[in-house]
Amino acid sequence: MNSSKYQAVLAQNLQASVRKLKMKFTFQHDNDTSKSTKSWLRPKIINVLEWPSQSPDLNPIEHLWGYLKRAVHRRCPRNLTDLEPFCKEEWKNIVTSRCAMLIDVYPKRLSAVIKSKGSSTKY
Structure with a gap:
């Protein structure tokens, strides 16, 4: 999956979930993401967990x-x-x-x- 597809999935699903939950949460993904995805997430006011890429699957x-x-x-x-x-x-x-x-x-x-x-x- 490329970054534009990933961002489309996030736009469709993550933002809808944020609106429905109406609560504070921290989003976790593998952080092995493109600079454009990180830039896309930043203004959305989504708290992203610092998570090293290539880390063990704790999720x-x-x-x-x-x-x-x-x-x-x-x-x-x-x-x-x-x-x-x-x-x-x-x-x-x-x-x-x-x-x-x-x-x-x-x-x-x-x-x-x-x-x-x-x-x-x-x-």
Whole structure:
């Protein structure tokens, strides 16, 4: 995905979420982004978490994406026509307990990353 597409996704989704939430939050992304995206974010008054690029995946959603990718892969989509409904169906099949587990294990994951001084962990 190039920076203009990423900015379009942010414009469509992030800003809408900000308006709906009406609360203070910090946006996290991998910070391996272009200067134009950083410039795009700056005037939007979106607090962005300082996050080194190439850092361990501490964001629980990254692990959920991995789960979704494996579930879709098991269904062997042959083309994009297969892929879209498979993704939607598998997304609907994710149980809330999986999401809760990813949040619950976060303190252990964070401790492991601190202990390894940012190197790889079993997570």
